[in-house]
Amino acid sequence: MSNYLGLEVKPLTEPGMEEVERVAAWTRTEEYREKNFARQALVINPAHACQPLGAELAAHGFEGTLPFVHGSQGCASYYRSTFNRHFREPAQAVSDAMTEDGAVFGGQNNLHEGLENAVALYKPKMLAVFTSCMPEVIGDDLTAFIKNARQKGSLPAGLPVPYANTPSFNGSHVHGYDAMLLSILQTLTEGKAVEGRCTGKLNFIAGCDFNTGNYREYKRIFEEFGIPYTFLADISDTFDSPLDGAYRMYAGGTKLEDAADAINGKATLTVAPYAASKTFAWIKDNFAGSHASIPTPFGIAKTDAFLMKLSELSGKPVPDSLRAERGRAVDAMTDAHQYIHGKRFALYGDPDYLAGYVSFLLEMGAEPVHILCSKGSKKLEKELQALLAASPYGKKGKTWMNKDLWHLRSLLFSEPVDALIGDTHGKFAAREAKIPLFRFGFPVFDRVNLHRYPRIGYRGAVNMLTDICNKFLDIKDETCEERFFEMMR
Amino acid sequence: MKTVEGITRESTLEMIGEALEAYPEKGRKKRAPHLAPNDPSACAACVKSNRKTVPGVMSARGCAYAGAKGVVWGPIRDMVHVSHGPVGCGWYSWGTRRNLMQGVHGVTSFAMQFTSDFQEKDIVYGGDKKLKALLAETRGLFPLAKGISVLSECPVGLIGDDINAVAKASTKELGVPVVPCNCEGFRGVSQSLGHHISNDTIRDYIIGTREFAEPETPYDIALIGDYNIGGDVWAVKPLLEEIGLNVKATWTGDGEMERIAATHKVKLNIVHCYRSMNYICRVMEEKFGIPWLELNFFGPTKIRASLRRLAEHFDGRIKENVEKTIAKYDPIMQAVVDEYRPRLEGKTVMLYVGGLRPRHTVGAYEDLGMTVVGSGYEFAHGDDYERTAPEMPEATVIYDDASEHELTHFVEKLRPSLVGSGIKEKYLFQKMGIPFRQMHSWDYSGPYHAYTGFPIFARDVDMAVNSPTWSLVKSPF
Numbered sequence: 001m002s003n004y005l006g007l008e009v010k011p012l013t014e015p016g017m018e019e020v021e022r023v024a025a026w027t028r029t030e031e032y033r034e035k036n037f038a039r040q041a042l043v044i045n046p047a048h049a050c051q052p053l054g055a056e057l058a059a060h061g062f063e064g065t066l067p068f069v070h071g072s073q074g075c076a077s078y079y080r081s082t083f084n085r086h087f088r089e090p091a092q093a094v095s096d097a098m099t100e101d102g103a104v105f106g107g108q109n110n111l112h113e114g115l116e117n118a119v120a121l122y123k124p125k126m127l128a129v130f131t132s133c134m135p136e137v138i139g140d141d142l143t144a145f146i147k148n149a150r151q152k153g154s155l156p157a158g159l160p161v162p163y164a165n166t167p168s169f170n171g172s173h174v175h176g177y178d179a180m181l182l183s184i185l186q187t188l189t190e191g192k193a194v195e196g197r198c199t200g201k202l203n204f205i206a207g208c209d210f211n212t213g214n215y216r217e218y219k220r221i222f223e224e225f226g227i228p229y230t231f232l233a234d235i236s237d238t239f240d241s242p243l244d245g246a247y248r249m250y251a252g253g254t255k256l257e258d259a260a261d262a263i264n265g266k267a268t269l270t271v272a273p274y275a276a277s278k279t280f281a282w283i284k285d286n287f288a289g290s291h292a293s294i295p296t297p298f299g300i301a302k303t304d305a306f307l308m309k310l311s312e313l314s315g316k317p318v319p320d321s322l323r324a325e326r327g328r329a330v331d332a333m334t335d336a337h338q339y340i341h342g343k344r345f346a347l348y349g350d351p352d353y354l355a356g357y358v359s360f361l362l363e364m365g366a367e368p369v370h371i372l373c374s375k376g377s378k379k380l381e382k383e384l385q386a387l388l389a390a391s392p393y394g395k396k397g398k399t400w401m402n403k404d405l406w407h408l409r410s411l412l413f414s415e416p417v418d419a420l421i422g423d424t425h426g427k428f429a430a431r432e433a434k435i436p437l438f439r440f441g442f443p444v445f446d447r448v449n450l451h452r453y454p455r456i457g458y459r460g461a462v463n464m465l466t467d468i469c470n471k472f473l474d475i476k477d478e479t480c481e482e483r484f485f486e487m488m489r
Numbered sequence: 490m491k492t493v494e495g496i497t498r499e500s501t502l503e504m505i506g507e508a509l510e511a512y513p514e515k516g517r518k519k520r521a522p523h524l525a526p527n528d529p530s531a532c533a534a535c536v537k538s539n540r541k542t543v544p545g546v547m548s549a550r551g552c553a554y555a556g557a558k559g560v561v562w563g564p565i566r567d568m569v570h571v572s573h574g575p576v577g578c579g580w581y582s583w584g585t586r587r588n589l590m591q592g593v594h595g596v597t598s599f600a601m602q603f604t605s606d607f608q609e610k611d612i613v614y615g616g617d618k619k620l621k622a623l624l625a626e627t628r629g630l631f632p633l634a635k636g637i638s639v640l641s642e643c644p645v646g647l648i649g650d651d652i653n654a655v656a657k658a659s660t661k662e663l664g665v666p667v668v669p670c671n672c673e674g675f676r677g678v679s680q681s682l683g684h685h686i687s688n689d690t691i692r693d694y695i696i697g698t699r700e701f702a703e704p705e706t707p708y709d710i711a712l713i714g715d716y717n718i719g720g721d722v723w724a725v726k727p728l729l730e731e732i733g734l735n736v737k738a739t740w741t742g743d744g745e746m747e748r749i750a751a752t753h754k755v756k757l758n759i760v761h762c763y764r765s766m767n768y769i770c771r772v773m774e775e776k777f778g779i780p781w782l783e784l785n786f787f788g789p790t791k792i793r794a795s796l797r798r799l800a801e802h803f804d805g806r807i808k809e810n811v812e813k814t815i816a817k818y819d820p821i822m823q824a825v826v827d828e829y830r831p832r833l834e835g836k837t838v839m840l841y842v843g844g845l846r847p848r849h850t851v852g853a854y855e856d857l858g859m860t861v862v863g864s865g866y867e868f869a870h871g872d873d874y875e876r877t878a879p880e881m882p883e884a885t886v887i888y889d890d891a892s893e894h895e896l897t898h899f900v901e902k903l904r905p906s907l908v909g910s911g912i913k914e915k916y917l918f919q920k921m922g923i924p925f926r927q928m929h930s931w932d933y934s935g936p937y938h939a940y941t942g943f944p945i946f947a948r949d950v951d952m953a954v955n956s957p958t959w960s961l962v963k964s965p966f
Contacts, residue, residue, distance in 0.1 A: 004693045005660045005667075011702050012747045015597065015633050023633055024596045036630060041622035043576070043606040050577030072643055072674040073542050074552025078581035081912050085585070090917040092893065096544035099675050103647055114545030117516045121546065121894045133575055134675050137612060137647040168575035169607040169644060245922035245962045247897065406601070425583065428594055428601075445585075 033410035037403075044406035045425060047348045047374040050168035051176030053079045054208050054275075055130035056093055058180040061233030063253040064125030065184075066118055067093035070111055070142065070163075071132030086210060086443040087239040087451060092249055094118050098134055107135045108145045112154045119156060122249065125256055126188075127155075129163035130180055136167035160256070162187035172375035174275045174350050177208035181233055182279040188256060189263035189286070198288065201258075202229045202313060203265040205279065207272020207296065207352055210442035210451060212240040217454035221307070224321050227314045230258045230265065240452065265289050267313035271296045271306060271456075274351035274380065297456045298356025298464075299363045300330060306457075322458070329458035332465060333364060339469040341365035344396070344417040348372040348408060348426065349441040351380045356456070357421050357440065358384060360464060362391040369396050370411045376401030405429055419468070436471050440464065490529055491882035493837075493862055498884045501526035505886065508898040519543045523889040527881045534874030538866070538889040541678045547893035549841070549867050549913050552674030554578050556683025556868075558640045560765055561691075562670065564588035564716050565744040566598040567635040569627050571605065573620060573652065574642025578674065579604040587930045588716045589723075590743045597633050612644055617655050624659040624667055635746040636666040636695075646673035666746070668694040679868035679890070680843070681764065688768035691749065696773070699750035701737060708734045708803065709755045713770060713781070714762030714845070717742025719935020724942045725761075725786055732796065732810040734803075740766060753777045757802055759784050761938075762844045764866075764873055785845075786938040787946070788853025789822035818940045826856060829947040832955055834858035836906035839899065841891055841914065842928045843867040848877040850909070850928065853937075857947055862903055865891050867911075893917070907954050922962040924953040 015023075026032055052069060056079045059067035069076040076095035083091035096114030098107045111129075118127060129142065142163045149155050162183040166176040206218055215236035222229045237252020262268070267290045268283050270276045280293045290313055297306035304326070307318045343366045347357045354373055361368045371384055381399050388394030400407065405426060412420075412433040420430045423441035430437035444450050454460040473489050505524045509517045522537040542548045551559070554572075559582045562570050572579025583602040592598025605611070605619050620639065627637055637659075639652050656669035670690045672683045701709075712729065715722050722742040729736050737755050738748035752758070758770050758781040770781035782802065784795035793815050800811040836859045840847045847864040854861055864881055865888035866873055874887065881887065886899055893914075900908060900918060908918045909928040918925045926932050926949060934949050936942040 005657060005698075007660070007666060007698045009698055009700055011700050012751060020593055020597055020633065024593050027595060027630075032630075039626050039630075041605065041619045042571075042626040042630075043604045045583075045602050046576055046580060046604065046606060048576065049580050050575055053577065068545070072552050073548060073550050074555050074674045074680070075577070077549065077551045077555070077913065078578065081585065082581055084912045084916060088916060090920065091913075092547060092917075094545050094547045095542075097542040097548070099541060099678065103675055110544045113515065113543075116513050117543060117545030119545075120513045120516070121511050121892070132577075133643045134647065137644045167609070168577045169612055170609050172576075241920065243920055243922070243962060244964065245920075247917055247920040406595075409595075432594070 028413040030414055033414050036407060036410045043404050046404045047372070047422065047425065048172035048174070048350070049082070051166035051171050051173060051179065052130050052132050052168060053082060054173035054175065054177030055128070055164055055166045055180035056083070056091070057173070057208060057210070057235065058177045058184065058233050059128035059130070060091065060238045061235045061253055062126055062128070062184060062259060063255050064250045065253060066122050066124035066127050068114065068118060068127050068129045069093060069095040069132055070107060070129055070140070071095065071098055071134045073097040075132035082443060083239070085445045087212070088448070089239045089241065090247075091239070092122075094122070103134065103138060106138060107140045108148065111145050112149050112152060115149050115161075116154045119159065124159075124250070126160045126162070126184075128180060128184060129161060130166045130176070131164075132166075133168045136165065136169070160187050174208045174375065177275050178278045181205070181276065182282055185232065185259065185262070185279065186282070188260040192260045193263045193286075193288065197264045198266055199230070199261050199264050200228055200266050201262075202227050202310070203232055203262040203268040203287065204229050205232050205268070205270035205272060205276045207270065207275035208350060209272070209296075209352075211453075211455055212236050213452045213454035214456045214460065217457050217459060221310070221322065221457060224319050225310055225314060225316055226319075227310060227316060230254065230262050232259060232262060263287050267291065269294070269309060269313060272352050295359070296352045296356045299360030299461055300326065300333070300458070301363065302356060302359050303457050303461065325458045329461050332462045336465055336469045337365055339472050340465070342367065343419065343472070344369045346370035346372070346408060346412060346417045346420050348374070348405065348422040351376065353441055354380070355383055355387065358387050358394075358397070360461060362387065362393050364465070365393055367393050367396055369415065369417050370398060370400060370408065372400040372403050372408050372411075374402065374404050409433075436475065438464075438468055438471070493860055493882045493885060496862060496882070496884050498526045501884050501886045504899060504902050508895045511894060516543055516546065520546070520892070520895070524895065525887055526884040527878055527887050529879050529881065529883055532875060532878055534871040535878065536874055536887050536889045538874060539678060539681065539868075539870045540890075542890055543892070548890055549893075549911055550678075550890060551680040553672045553676040553680065553683035553686060554640060554642055554674040555582060556680030556765070557670050557672035557687040558582050559586045560680065560716065561684055561687035561741055562638045562640060564590065564741040565638075565746055565749065566590035566592050566600070567633075568638055568746050569599050569603050569631055569634045570638045570640060571603045571623065571627070572642060573605050573616065573639050574645050575607045576604055578642045586716070587718050587933070587935070588742050589720050590717070595631070599631065599634060603627065607644060612648055615648060615650050616645060617650050617652070620650075620652060620655045621659060624655070624663060628663045628665065634665065636668065638668045638670055640670050641673050643674045646671060646675070666694060666698070681868040681870065684765040685768050688766060688772070691769060692772045695746065695750045697750070697753050699747045701751050701754055705754060706735060707756055708807070709737050710734050710757045710759060711738040711740060711752045711755045712736050713740040713758050713760040714766040715739060715742050715938065716762070719931045719933075719937070721936040721938040721942065724936040724939040728814070728939045732800075732814050733807050740769070753779070755779060757782065759799065761786060763876070764844050764869060785849045785852065786942070787850045788856040788943055789819065789826070789940070790856050791849070791852040792939060792943075793819075822940065822943060825944045825947050829951045830858045832951055835860075836954055837862045837903070838907045838909060839863040839903065839905040840928065841865050841867070841888065841896055841908075841910040843869075846909075846928050848873070848880045851880040853943065853946055854950070857950060859906070859950075861885070862905055863888065863899055865889055907950065922959060924956065924959060926950065926953050
C-alpha cells in the first residue's frame with residue numbers, strides 16, 4: 001500500500017494491560033520527572049492564553065466598545081467562546097476575517113470594509129482594534145491603515161479607534177490586556193489634560209482579572225470609603241448583566257468621558273503590577289495627581305496595604321466599617337486555621353493572582369510548595385521568593401517559572417501536596433493526584449458562579465477560606481473510617 | 490409539504506429585508522444571497538454558502554485549524570495532536586468540544602494540549618527545528634502514543650515552514666506515523682476546509698497502513714462522522730452491534746489511529762456528519778470500492794428510517810434484526826414521546842449550528858411535537874442546503890453564516906420557544922428570555938444520538954423550554 005510516509009502495512013497492535021500500567025507508573029517516577037523537565041521544545045498544557053484574549057477583556061471594560069479582531073476569523077470565535085464559557089455571558093466582538101488574499105495583499109481592505117460594517121451594524125461608541133497572529137506575521141501597519149480609514153470615510157469623525165499590536169507569539173493574555181488598556185487610555189485622554197483641573201477622583205485599574213465579584217468588591221470598598229472613583233476597564237456589568245428579557249449588546253463598562261477625564265484625576269492606583277505595568281509606566285508620566293502600583297489585595301496584609309494606600313491617596317481615613325470587616329475576616333481565619341494550617345498547596349496561574357494566593361496561604365499557616373507560572377518573569381520569581389522567605393511556612397516553597405501543567409503533574413507525584421489552586425485546566429492533574437482543585441483563577445469552565453465570589457479584600461479572604469476549609473472537611477467526612485465519622489468537626 | 494401557520498414566503502422575505510436594512514450597501518449585497526425562505530419542493534439550495542465571511546460582521550464561524558484540530562483529528566484518542574504555532578489556538582480548543590474518549594490519560598489517550606508555543610524567534614528563524622525536537626520529546630515522554638499529528642496554525646504557513654519534510658523524516662526516526670496537516674486558520678472561509686484538509690491527510694498518510702487482526706466478515710462497517718460528543722458514539726455503536734454489524738472503526742470520536750488506518754477493509758461506511766467526512770467516504774468508495782450511506786440517528790422516526798435503509802445493504806439476518814430492534818425500542822421511545830410531547834406540542838424551534846444538526850435534528854423535534862421555523866449553518870456547502878430543504882417547512886427562513894445581527898432580528902420576529910445554537914449565541918438569547926440549548930456540545934449533557942440519546946434529548950428540550958426560571962424573568966415591580 002503506498003502512502004506519503006512509505007509505511008508498511010502492519011497488523012493492529014494493542015498494548016497489554018500490564019504494559020499500560022507499567023508506563024502509567026513510570027510517568028509518576030523521578031526518572032520521568034527528569035525527562036519531563038528536560039523538555040526544550042514541547043509545551044504540554046500551558047497555563048496561559050495568547051495576547052489578543054487579554055486585549056479583548058480590556059476592551060470589554062469600556063462603555064459601548066466593540067472589540068475588533070484584525071486577523072483570521074477563527075481567532076475571534078475562540079476568544080468569544082472562552083469568555084462565554086467562563087462568565088456564562090455574551091461576549092460580543094467582531095473580526096475582519098482575513099483569509100489567503102489578506103496574507104498576500106495585507107489586511108487593509110478587510111479592515112476598512114470591516115470597520116464600515118461594524119459601525120453600521122453595531123453602532124459602537126468605541127472600536128478597540130487588536131491583532132491576532134496573521135497580520136503580525138505579514139507586518140500590517142495598523143497606524144497607517146486606521147489613518148487611511150479615517151481619510152476614506154470608513155470611520156465616522158470622532159469615533160475613537162484605539163488599536164494595539166497583540167502578537168500571539170510572545171507574552172500571554174496578561175500582556176495583551178496591558179497593551180490594549182494602554183492604547184485605549186492614550187486614545188481617550190489625548191488632548192484632554194487641562195492644566196489646573198482636578199476631577200477629585202481616584203482612577204483605579206484592577207488588571208487582567210476575570211472575577212466579576214472582585215470588581216464589585218473594589219467598588220464597594222471605594223463606596224465604604226466615600227472615595228469618588230473612575231474604575232478603568234470595569235467588566236463587572238459587562239460580564240454580569242441582569243436577565244430581564246432585554247438583550248443589551250453593550251452592558252456596562254467605564255464611561256468613555258470618565259476614562260478621558262482620568263488624565264486629570266487626583267490619583268491613580270493599580271493593583272495589577274504585572275498586568276498593567278506598561279499602562280502604569282505611561283500613566284506615571286502623563287496623568288495628573290499621584291500614582292501608585294501595589295499588589296492585588298489577596299489576604300489580610302495585602303488588603304491592609306490596599307486600604308492604607310487608598311487612605312493615603314484620598315486623604316480619607318479607613319472607615320470603621322472596613323476595620324470591622326477586617327476583624328471579622330481575622331476572626332474567621334483564626335477560627336478555621338486548624339483546617340488548613342500545615343496543608344501543602346501547589347498553585348499556578350497569572351502573576352498577579354499567584355502573588356496573592358501565596359500571601360493568603362502563608363497568613364493561614366498553609367504551605368505553598370509549588371508555585372508555577374507558565375509565563376513568568378525574573379521579577380515575579382523574585383517577588384514570590386521574597387514572600388516565601390519572609391514566612392516560616394514558605395520554607396518548602398519552590399517557584400517554577402515558564403513551566404506548564406505537565407511539569408506540575410510530575411511535581412505532584414514526586415513531591416505531593418494536599419491541594420491545588422488554579423483554573424479548570426488543572427482538573428486532570430488534580431484527579432490523578434487525588435487532591436482537590438480550588439478554582440480561583442481563569443478560566444473556570446466546569447463550575448458555576450465562582451467568578452461572582454470576590455477573592456480580593458477581607459471578604460475575598462473569607463470566601464477562599466470557606467471554600468478551602470469546607471472542602472477539606474467534606475473530604476474527611478467522605479473518606480474517614482466509619483468509627484471516626486462524627487457529628488463535630 | 491410541511492407548512493407553518495403565519496409563515497409565508499412574503500412574511501419571511503419581509504423579515505429578511507428588515508435585517509438587511511442596517512447594512513451598508515456593499516455588505517447588504519454580500520449578505521442578501523445567504524438568506525432566503527425555504528422551498529422544499531425545489532430540493533435545491535435556496536441560499537448561497539461557503540463564501541467568505543463579510544468583514545466586521547459578527548460571525549459564529551471558526552477556522553480551518555478549528556475544523557482540523559477540534560473536529561477531525563482531536564478526537565482520535567491514542568495519538569498526540571500537536572498545535573504547531575503560537576500558544577492560543579491549542580489552548581482555546583483544549584477540551585472544549587466534548588469528544589469523550591477511553592484510555593489512560595497521558596498514557597494511552599491524550600486529551601491534552603500539546604503546542605510548540607511559537608515565540609518571536611520561531612517566526613523569524615522558522616519553527617522546523619523546534620518541531621523536530623518536539624516530536625522526539627513527544628515520543629520519549631509518551632511511548633504508547635500510536636502517532637502524532639501536526640496541526641499548523643496561521644504563522645506556520647505564512648513563514649513557509651516545511652512541516653511535511655519534518656514529519657516525513659521524524660516518522661522514520663521515531664517509528665510512529667507523524668502526520669502533517671496544513672490547516673492554517675487563514676485558509677478557506679470556515680472550519681469546513683479544515684475538515685477537508687484533514688480527510689485528505691488521513692487519506693495520504695494513514696489509511697491502508699493497518700489490517701485488522703480478526704478475519705473479515707460481510708458485516709464489517711465503520712461509523713464515520715460521529716465525534717462522541719457527550720458519548721454519542723457509545724450510543725450508536727452498541728445499536729449497530731445489536732443489529733448484528735461489526736463496527737470496526739469509529740471516525741473519529743473515541744477513535745483509534747490503527748482502526749482508522751484499517752478502515753479500507755470494511756464493507757460499508759455509514760456517515761453521520763456528512764459535512765465533515767463525505768470526503769473520506771468518497772475516497773474509500775473510489776479507491777477501495779466501499780459504498781457509503783448517510784444516516785440520521787436523532788429521534789425515533791429518523792432512527793427507524795435509518796436502520797431500515799441500512800438493512801437494505803445486508804442480508805435477511807440483518808433485516809430481521811433491524812425489525813426486531815425497532816420493535817423492541819418503539820414502545821420505549823413512545824413512552825418518552827408520551828411523557829414529553831404534551832408539554833412541547835406546538836412549540837417552535839430555531840436552529841443555527843454546524844455540521845449536520847440544522848437538518849438532522851429537525852425530525853427529533855417533530856417527534857416531540859415541535860416545529861422548526863428557522864435553520865442555518867455556520868459552515869455548510871450547497872449540498873447541505875439541498876438536504877435541508879425537504880426537512881424544513883415551506884417558506885421558513887434559512888440563513889447561511891448568519892451574523893449575530895441577523896439572527897437576533899429573526900429570533901425577535903419569530904419568538905421561538907427554543908433556540909438551538911452554540912455557546913456564542915446562548916447567553917445573548919437567554920438574556921432575551923428565550924430558552925436555549927447548546928447544540929454543538931449538547932449543553933454539557935448527552936448523548937443525543939440513537940435510542941439511548943433520545944430520552945436525554947427529550948428531557949433536555951423539555952427542561953429548557955419549561956424551566957420555571959423563565960417565569961421569573963419579568964419582575965413584578
